[in-house]
Amino acid sequence: MREIVCVLHRELVRNNLVAWTAGNVSGRVPGEELFVIKPSGVSYDDLTPESMVVCDLDGALVEGSLAPSSDTAAHAYIYRHMPEVNGVVHTHSTYASAWAARGEPIPCVLTAMADEFGGEIPVGPFALIGNDDIGQGVVATLRGRRSPAVLMRNHGVFAIGDSPKAAVKAAVMCEDVARTVHVSRQLGEPLPIPQGDVDRLYNRYQNVYGQRSNR
Amino acid sequence: MREIVCVLHRELVRNNLVAWTAGNVSGRVPGEELFVIKPSGVSYDDLTPESMVVCDLDGALVEGSLAPSSDTAAHAYIYRHMPEVNGVVHTHSTYASAWAARGEPIPCVLTAMADEFGGEIPVGPFALIGNDDIGQGVVATLRGRRSPAVLMRNHGVFAIGDSPKAAVKAAVMCEDVARTVHVSRQLGEPLPIPQGDVDRLYNRYQNVYGQRSNR
Amino acid sequence: MREIVCVLHRELVRNNLVAWTAGNVSGRVPGEELFVIKPSGVSYDDLTPESMVVCDLDGALVEGSLAPSSDTAAHAYIYRHMPEVNGVVHTHSTYASAWAARGEPIPCVLTAMADEFGGEIPVGPFALIGNDDIGQGVVATLRGRRSPAVLMRNHGVFAIGDSPKAAVKAAVMCEDVARTVHVSRQLGEPLPIPQGDVDRLYNRYQNVYGQRSNR
């Protein structure tokens, strides 16, 4: 899991989701009340599987010589309250954060968005770092919804998945559709997709897309 | 052909036309009722000539151990109905998809657009995945037109060519002009190019440009 | 000179000035009525010093097994009529071409623009490829002006320099300021720089900047 989480941070860089050290990936350790997360303030180039830290579901450091990410409390809260989630990603990716700064959800006007998010990407509350407010905001917004990503107001993106890779995919797709819908709206209003079609696309994608072993 | 199609997927990545696994290239096998296409949901890094799959013109898997791209039916339909087409590319590239989300064709206001597309890049209908609707929409829009690319409404781009490389070139140029015309229109209206000049540019480019062996 | 011109094409790619094969660099052969230019329709990856072609100042092929760039006539015209020019670059770079599509010069609102261009970047006429129209438009616009770059209407950029490297620098800076001024104007009007200050900046930069041997 240290290896997996370490390598996935490269996807944040490769997909231009992060500047400097502002983004992190975590993954639940299968069968244990633990998760692996990035150490705080370490540059992506310097990350190694060994430097990743292990925390319990209260966010307390269990293993590792570096301090865990300052977003650890939010990751821990999500793992504690959403047992189906095995991966969490946090970024300040540009276009998604631009929607978040206006507190506006991203409307579902692309088939790729219907596929992955099953509707709009919702906005979560403004919350300060330092206690459980961010985690609570993420869980309250995502629980029971299709979207695996939330735009935290004036802040950035939290994305979840049943694996760390799925959460990274959700973060990548969130920025991709945030950018495309933004660009589209710059010159007029995108055409809506009828809800029935959104539902059909979502159901098909969740059940048919990809190799059987990938789902 | 497996090798050619595999390598061309790198051009999608290099030209920033795709996020995650959302784009694919296919190529008709010369002299046979078959085409080679990307396997579904496999990352571009992991593609090898061996992992590419071969389908017949109904889209049925003929050779390969992985499931074919979920867009296979659309590719198959195009090969079945446009015998002059030997390569097909599908992407959700940002700027082209932004025009597609508004259902707006890209006006021909650049000489490079007149060269490659011979006029505007047209919009095709909204269509759900899962049957022949997308393929029909692509063929109905592109047949008898100069443009080798179509903006499928709320979806993305399909580009065709007399070779897979020509189709990739059309997809790359489509995003390039989609972006430039978008940027231009953000601060005012681009000047039109008279139809006679569009025709002259198109005819010259199709007949004179490049090395003789490239045409 | 083949080596120099070949290597400079990599700068076009690295600075994101070109899509596919749409851009070229040429350099005058010192002391001869010849220049080296890119072959037509060859991808940047495949360029080698040997594949570069040599033309005379009428644009006729003198040396090389490939057809010269389809923009060769324009390069030749510039070398013929501007003896002080030893390098020419042509691109369809996005932001500069967006200004060109509207036929609008880029106003001088950045000190970096005053340094390199000494004022606005001017617009040249609409001209078809195939005869001397493009070359004439470039020369008529740039002769006697400070700016080493011109926005050819509905087309793209021609940049000149006393060396191929200087012309590439002008093309890179042209796109850079085209983008920055575009972005600035999206949210309001940039503040003008008084003409006297533009003059002071230009004169200083042309005479003081860089290492003595670079000027």
Add this chain to the structure above:
Amino acid sequence: MREIVCVLHRELVRNNLVAWTAGNVSGRVPGEELFVIKPSGVSYDDLTPESMVVCDLDGALVEGSLAPSSDTAAHAYIYRHMPEVNGVVHTHSTYASAWAARGEPIPCVLTAMADEFGGEIPVGPFALIGNDDIGQGVVATLRGRRSPAVLMRNHGVFAIGDSPKAAVKAAVMCEDVARTVHVSRQLGEPLPIPQGDVDRLYNRYQNVYGQRSNR
């Protein structure tokens, strides 16, 4: 220090803060009245620790065979008047320079901005190169403020830090938030963050974030 300053220039390139040679990093030599800075007009690829030049706090060349950056006087002025500053970065990064061209400060509407800048990023005066005007404008704007970056009108960014790396981080974050806030404002007004929350975020980030040894 030559090694550190040389390597940090790669971060300017990697983070797309610079075109051609238009940006520079300097670092104060610990315990001496000297700083290391980039030589003028040398491309980032060609920089080596040996080619970096050493200047005294009046900007006079002390060591090195190349002419120092044309921005040396500004760096020297900052070191002379802000003894707590050990690193200075100057760029013309696109989005920050776009705000600078309008003479508009960047409002603090992102938690990441509150963390790093503690409020808006301010605008400094228009100033010509060639004497102490730029340095005076930077110092007059930044002294006594939280923000480690200033948008110099019609020009670009100066960023400072207690180390060259901290100054580079400030320059990277300045462009990142300049872009995100710009994009956000393109489609409406970003929501403000109450001043009390800005203060809480800033104080926490300056005191808690990162590894203890990094602060």
